[in-house]
Amino acid sequence: MGRWLDFESNPWGQEVLQGVSLDLMYLAIGLAVLFTLGHWFWYRRRGFSKQEEVAEAQGSVAGIPERIVRHTLASRIFHWSMAASMLVLLVTAFVPLLGLEFAWVTIHWIAGAVLILTIVYHVIHSIGWQDFWSMMSMGAKDVREGISHFRHVLSPKAPTPEKPGKYPFDHRMYHNGIVVVSLAAIVTGVLMTLRIETPFWEPNTYYPFVDQAVSGYSELGEPVISLTPGATTGLMFVIHGIAGVSLILMVTAHIYFAIRPDKRWFTWSMIRGWIDREHYLAHFDPDKWSVSDGSVQEQAPGGAIADSVVSAPRVDD
Amino acid sequence: MGEAESIGLLETKYSRRNFIKGVIAVGATASSAGYFIGGSGLLGAQSVPGAAERLITLNVNGQQRRVDVLPNETLAMTLRYRLNLTGTKLGCDRAECGACTVLIDGVNRYGCSTLTHQVRGSSVTTIEGLENPDTGELSLVQQAVIDEGGFQCAFCAPGFIMSMTAMVNENPNPTRAEAAHALSGNLCRCGDYHKILNCAMRAAELARSV
């Protein structure tokens, strides 16, 4: 533990948890690089790109528009502003530790505030205008779907999994992961913001855990003393630190997949907002993600169904 | 003092002696030279350019003294615990009170905040070195203090006198304010500043008449 956690003697000479050590950041960076490279090699050797081509459009194209809106403008604004603030947060958090020094704290908390706003917006938006639970759900059915999906990934012989709904299992898993980690980072981050100078409140460097060395007596007349002053503060830093390094890993993986050619159509959908019918039919179960009832917001130019030839995504790697 | 001039403390071994020979008056014996704060100091890697050797020669009060000095040893400690020059006092050991003031090449400095190794090749003067070595005559600063009946508890006196000595050497014609400025690195908790300034002015007067 000593290697990953940082302990210091508090003013009373007690060893107190301070936070995570720098080594953990290097570990995360190392793992992120390893994962990216590993996945890339593994993917190439497995020749998944060929298998992907097997996926064919199934079912009727009737009523399915040429372009299927996957992410509304509102969702995209959310995603990219969140991404920007997250990147700023990561850069301001870790780059100074890597040696390039600049005044990072103010940028960091402002980016954090932006992130919180985007998430609040996202939550409201997704509850009010989106199918909130479809992004989050993790029922038995979803787990089965996930397991079959993973089997398929791990072994080409495994049966082709069922197609998912709008949010495939891995996306949901990632989303849930990022929800947990980000919330941990945000909650601890907000608490930490109470300790620094911001326009919002008077800072208190002992917040949120005012580890009052001695707070006097309880109503029973027993002395009330915190066990190890500063420990709870240290825990907050540990959570923030672990969340931070986890985000290094998760964001790296996310970006990696986003720029992978075979997934790039997803990325484009986050930019343009729509996917084309071929991808829709190839990757999603129309029963689970129904798009025929008015989710078509714009007609593709020409609009002839016959024009839409199922085609495999272009692989250019 | 002859025996005191070569002191080896390269090793300090545990040796229990159950008898006491007696109290040693300062400067009266050599064996007391072995007391010191440190014992486990590292020996500098001699091959490295600039590494300090421990056995050094110091010029203290006009005498060449061979002495074994740890790298982390302050001049005040060397003077007090190796050379038995206990006139140099330790009041704070933090360059704040001036009781340890000595002259290094005529300049008043805090002995507690100078590494002994830094004064190799310099001449060090302590309170014990102010009297005329031949006649025992007091220095003119000391004489001025006698004339004015200076100091109360006098723990600060050696330091003040060294600062006064540096002052009169540099400016034998100070105003009272200049004298106070020159002595502002020394603290007197008896608060005897008025009389100390009188001593300083008297010392300057004596210096001018020499």
Place this chain on the structure above:
Amino acid sequence: MAEKIIGTDIVPQDLVAKITGRARYAEDFRADGMVFTKLLLSPMPHARVRNVDARRALTMPGVFDILRADEVRQVEGRPGEASLTDEPMYEGQPILAIAAETEEQAASAIEAIEIDFEPLPFVLDPLDSLRPNGPNAYTGGNVFAGGEFSELKWTDADFAEIDAGRMPNGEATVEWTKGDIDAAFSESDLILEESIVHQSLTHHPMEPRSTMMYWENGKLHAFVSTQSAQRTKYALAGTLNIDPEDVVLVAEYCGGGFGSKISGNTHMEVPAVFSRKIGRPVMLRVTRYEENYIGRARPGFQSWLKMGFKADGTCNAIDLYIVQESGPYGAGDFNTAGMIADLVYTPQNMRFRGIAMYTNTPPKAAQRGPGGAQIVIMMEPILEKAARELGLDRLEVHLKNAPDADVEFGPRNSTLTSVHAKEALEKGAEIFDWAGKQALSGRREGTKRTGIGIGLSPYTAGSRGYDGLMVIRPDGKLYIHQGLGNLGTHSIMDTARPAAELLSLNWDQVELVWGDSSRGMPRSSVQAGSQTTHAHSRANHAAGMDARAKILEVAARTLGGSPNNYDMDNGRVFRRGGGASMTFAQVAERAIELGGKYDGHELPDDIHATTVPAANMLAGEGLMGVARDNYGGRGGVYSWVAGFAMVELDEETGRVDIKEYVAVTDCGTVLHPRSLSAQVLGGSVQGMGQAMTQRWVFDPKWGVPFANRLYTARPPGILDVPLDMKVDAVGIADPQTPVGAKGIGEPPVGAGGAALTSAVADAMGGLCLCRTPLTPDIILSALEGLEPPFTLEQHIG
């Protein structure tokens, strides 16, 4: 004719040693085989030691042994300080000690000790402890009375009063009243009421309390920094529970004590016990850092003062409430403060209430003018304000209220042997040109405002009944044995003067014996409370009279006739009108022949039991003068200092420059003018530091002090005092003591400090900041109208 000795400037005998480095203070002694001990200090303000694992430390090179609390004397059942403890009551309290060949080894071994503390509730500020549900310094309570701890809390209503800036009515532990204050206040033309905070500050003598000790042939040889030699020998023997005659106490020089080393110090026990345990001489080299903690501090006051004045400036009522920050082991300053308030302003109607609250801060002890210095520093700005509001001159107000010889003050209507406070005020005013400087009061030049102030400060200055011991040896010299300490007051030399004069000796015919108990020390006063000048000029007078009588008798018995026929001068005793004579050398030889009382083989019955061993040791060495001071007297002995200061206050920076200072003292006959000046001005300078810069600061969350360096504690330096100060004495002999001399150590502290608080109040146009020290931040904040970040908190800054 032998020279005049009393009242002249004589170079003190020890001065050459002091200025050549030959004077030996405790840390200058070495013993063969000497080892060092270092202390492990508590990191917490209140804790219990749960476990100590010293295994690794004890196997380290050079390490001898460990000393724990159970090996030293512990005080049971009441708040009492032990030199080592397993329940530290303040941050920095020594827990255990390690002895090693070198100090570095001892330090490294301390670091290698695994020690586990259980933190306990603590309190730094007495008012916090008085709050309902506030923490207590001890687990058993916050006050100690009637042999047990109890918890004393004030009510929310009391604190509401405090918050409203009024005097609370919470329970006090000490209360006395004289006259009828309610009636008096109703007759007052002006009533002023203030809440005032006086800070706690550390003594910080230049010499930390280092100690070296060893045992030889069953005797403890102790080299100690102490204010009082003879009494320290007995204190040390008491602590160790050994025969006092088995203690050889060496205390030739003491680098200042100011009340913190009255009879040695608590921690001198450590090297004594450790040395016995390991069989080696042990040096405890106390560092300044440690001195901060174990070196004592003046208690701070939080107080409420209500003063009533008549239109003519007469103070007719005082209501004073003091909450004292007493540290973990208590101190009694607040009682004295009440007495002195009554003495300086003679209100006739007074109520004093006080409470000493235990706190988890370094121990408090008397500091030069304990209680008295604080109270005059606190009260003087109120007087300034009163004078201003009544349109009177402060000097007049002081003169109107200062006591005369018939004063009765305090709860028991104490009387005094002599009072010349008014003469001191008048003489001081003349030297200072108070009348002329009135024109400067409140003057503004650029950003500078001028203020002038007065501080009038009395303090106890004498005691009675001690012993004198002296021997005329066959070398013809008078050897005066002094049991006092040698801490820079020159009392060892100056209190010997009466004996020399009685025997008509020149000063060079007198040898002083001091600083080594094995050379014989008579029962002496502790060198505290400014007693010694009075007490020992009397004791030496008595012994000198005894010697004189014996010399005359020896002459008569040797040369014939009656003692009345003889007189003496310059070391000879001779028959009046010429004829036979003897030298003192011959007298000494003859006295040894005669034996009995003459050479000390027979001793007076009334001398103190602790003088007897010293006299016995010296018996047969020559003609002995030995006697108890039986001169008696009625009333307390107090000396006075009137201080006058002019300051310049920069209203843009809050900095105060002390431009002038004059002090005039009433301390009876002057024994040694130059030393008197030094005492008066030196004490005044300490008071200036107290009023302007020096303090403790604690972090309230962790309970640890910060002003633990000299540069953060800020005792005054040479640039913080006026370049030229003037001093004089009223010089009227006290009628109740044969030499007429009273002590002087303590009164000047209050005078110097109060003259400044008064002058700053004047410069600020009568605004009482009601808090010391008057640092630039506090002054500037007040001038700029900032809301102060504190009310009555202690330990801030």
Place this chain on the structure above:
Amino acid sequence: MAIIRDMIPAFELFQPTTVEDALVLLAEHGQGAWVLAGGLDSYDWFKDRIKRPEAVIDLGGIDELTGISDAQDGLEIGAMTTLTEIVRHERVRSEYTLLADAAEHVATPQIRNQGTLGGNISQDTRCWYYRSGWPCYRAGGNTCYAAAPQAMNREHAIMGTSRCVAVSPSDTAHALVALDAKMIVRGRRSSNVYDAEDFFIGPATDITRMTVLESGDLLTQINIPGEWANAHFYYEKVRDRGSWDFQLVSVAAAFKTSGNTIDDARIVVNGVAPFPVRLDAVERLVRGTSVDEAVAIEAGEIAIQGSHALKYNEYKQPMMSNLVRRAVRSVA
């Protein structure tokens, strides 16, 4: 582990005689090396046993680092030149009085006799929480004890803070910024010249350092350009005691004037932030103005805009404002 103070832990002492050797030693010992100039800040750390370097590199024997020499334009001051030498140097006294004044205000004669200009500007902060060895941000921990609501922060910062609220302790740093001095920093491989203003860094950039100096770097020389020679200078330091005291607030200002019109100005305050604060806004205000009391007052007001007081240091706002006012007023 129990805490003990007042005993310098063992270290290896190196006393190189050339800058090259010193740089080699610094590189060899890396993080374990400690550069010793006058040592007055260092010994405190050592005696408190908080900093425990393996190797102390004493620069006292390097002649090339001492002395003041005339450059074509201005002065070149070796980093190891003592403050006393600076105070007494004729040209410093006459042409760069600001620096002489500043150096004269350092602590005590003994310290000025030993302390160096390089050391004075490179010394660590005196925040007493930090100096007590507490695990604060600056010490690598996770809090600032001094900014806590009840903390004792009378001597802490009112501006330029970022988590850490310690102040720069130097008496000469702001004078050097006002004189637009250049700091020459040598590393093993490269040598950099920094404007004095950029030499000092705040906690927002690096909370563990006060200057750009990193492990392995050596400040070798301070160049004072001739540009501000013989300007109108103002230096004032407010402290509690007349000697051995750090500033509460201190101002160093250089003005080029014609009559009572300020043509150009550099006004720098110390003791209010973790670094000397140059008052650009005040400089803009006074540049080209003819000074009267109104300008001086406005300058003081502008100076403290954006400052933020902690519990016990609110007085620093008026104190700083007043000192800036006095500096500007001094031109009139």
